[in-house]
Amino acid sequence: MDNKHCLQSSSEADGSNPNSGTSLVIKWISLSPLSYLRAGSTKLKVVSFLFGLTLSFFIVASYILTWDKTGILITPAPSPLRPSLDMRSLLRNILFKLDYTPRRVPDKREVIGSDPELFSAIPQRFLPQVKNPCWLAEYLSEPGADPYWRNLFTLRSKSFKTVCDNMRTSFQGHLHHRDGKVYRLRCLPYFYIIGQPKCGTTDLFHRLRLHGEIKFTTMKEPHWWTRKRFGYVRFKDGLKARFPLEDYLDLFDMAAHRIQEHMLANSSTENSEVQFITGEASASTMWDNQAWSYLHGDKEEAEPLLLAQDFIHTVQPNAKIIIMLRDPVERLYSDYLYFKVANKSMEDFHQKVIDSLQLFQTCLLNSTLRYCVYNTDLSNAMPVRLNLGMYVVFLLDWLTVFQRDQILILPLEEYAANLGATIQKVFEFLNVGSLSKQAAAAVTRRPMSNARRAADRRLGPMLKATRTLLRDFHRPFNSKLARLLDHKAFLWTDA
Numbered sequence: 001m002d003n004k005h006c007l008q009s010s011s012e013a014d015g016s017n018p019n020s021g022t023s024l025v026i027k028w029i030s031l032s033p034l035s036y037l038r039a040g041s042t043k044l045k046v047v048s049f050l051f052g053l054t055l056s057f058f059i060v061a062s063y064i065l066t067w068d069k070t071g072i073l074i075t076p077a078p079s080p081l082r083p084s085l086d087m088r089s090l091l092r093n094i095l096f097k098l099d100y101t102p103r104r105v106p107d108k109r110e111v112i113g114s115d116p117e118l119f120s121a122i123p124q125r126f127l128p129q130v131k132n133p134c135w136l137a138e139y140l141s142e143p144g145a146d147p148y149w150r151n152l153f154t155l156r157s158k159s160f161k162t163v164c165d166n167m168r169t170s171f172q173g174h175l176h177h178r179d180g181k182v183y184r185l186r187c188l189p190y191f192y193i194i195g196q197p198k199c200g201t202t203d204l205f206h207r208l209r210l211h212g213e214i215k216f217t218t219m220k221e222p223h224w225w226t227r228k229r230f231g232y233v234r235f236k237d238g239l240k241a242r243f244p245l246e247d248y249l250d251l252f253d254m255a256a257h258r259i260q261e262h263m264l265a266n267s268s269t270e271n272s273e274v275q276f277i278t279g280e281a282s283a284s285t286m287w288d289n290q291a292w293s294y295l296h297g298d299k300e301e302a303e304p305l306l307l308a309q310d311f312i313h314t315v316q317p318n319a320k321i322i323i324m325l326r327d328p329v330e331r332l333y334s335d336y337l338y339f340k341v342a343n344k345s346m347e348d349f350h351q352k353v354i355d356s357l358q359l360f361q362t363c364l365l366n367s368t369l370r371y372c373v374y375n376t377d378l379s380n381a382m383p384v385r386l387n388l389g390m391y392v393v394f395l396l397d398w399l400t401v402f403q404r405d406q407i408l409i410l411p412l413e414e415y416a417a418n419l420g421a422t423i424q425k426v427f428e429f430l431n432v433g434s435l436s437k438q439a440a441a442a443v444t445r446r447p448m449s450n451a452r453r454a455a456d457r458r459l460g461p462m463l464k465a466t467r468t469l470l471r472d473f474h475r476p477f478n479s480k481l482a483r484l485l486d487h488k489a490f491l492w493t494d495a
Helices: 003-014 021-064 087-097 108-114 116-121 158-174 201-208 245-250 253-265 290-295 308-315 328-339 346-366 369-374 376-381 391-398 412-417 419-430 437-445 454-459 464-485
Strands: 134-138 176-178 181-187 191-195 279-281 320-325 407-411
Touching (some): 108 308, 116 245, 116 308, 191 201, 320 412, 328 454, 346 464
Parallel strands (some): 191 320
Antiparallel strands (some): 176 181
């Protein structure tokens, strides 16, 4: 705005004579600067508001208008504490370190010496007339004493507490008297469903329970071999009371009572083996050896010397192992949705994946692959459980003690697509009898267990950018797994 316009506006505003210059000059000098500043301030506020509105629009548009969800347009800067993610370098390092020397299998004396109490309570041989691993253990409690009153599992599971309440009424009748001593039948599982989390183990557990020859513990996920026998329920809560072997064996008392009843019924028949078996399902058994680092953190060894499978194999060299695996990309997203409580989103998952990949990349720069997979500090630092999808690392360690024909590995995708045939494969692996058509139909008709919650389904799939990152990361592990098992389904190329 020029001076002429200011001058004219002033004269029109107060009604003075336009030819009276003196009056106009005074008004121009006294009012013009203030008017100019007010006008400029207003203009600046408008421009700032419009700029902020435009910036907000573009930020929101990066989420709303990117219909293919290929990624996030605005991402946080990398942490100064670790290098930014370099996928090409990370993948080269994985390929370089993926072919490593198998672990040193501990001597049997080392395993027994680490927990002599455990191995003194379990005999080296089991009853020959029973298919399931069972034995007669001397019962030293007073007559009429409650055998379950101190069981720590009853404090964690209402369903198992109810089972114990029912078993008390018939417990004395299942005691065996011989040579002035009292014995009770004790059993370990014939088979173990060991993993992985969010791979369908809960659904398989409930379907197998429908077979008449399989008597599961009523409690899924006891986590005894990996956590509770050491005194851990949740690692974040610290060390608690150890769950003794007796408490774990109580989980299989229902099966033991049923087996004992059939032993007595078949006592007059020669060469008649009791066919009932029992099993246990804990999705931590395959991978979780964190207790080692908590209990032996002062040791110089970078990797756990003794794994859960070493103990299981020492007490049960003929145990059967069932593993269910799923596309590790989908497994991780399902794991995130299931265990994260609040503020879940595709974008949050994407950032947590990037953070976890960066942490793994940093670890792998100076350490072995197996060290990074098992490392407890790294596992606790990663915001998503990336290491649980590196299946081949864990499986190779299980194959150092168990024979290949003792382990049944099932892809969840085949299990879901052809449920009847897959369940039959499990029955054949466990050497249990075939089901009638009616019973088989009941097994396959059962609704899926542990399905994704409705609120989580509404979030939709992960971002395409996240899927691409995870697909690239897991490809080397999947390729080695598929070669090891000679099964292309474990490539998950069609997932």
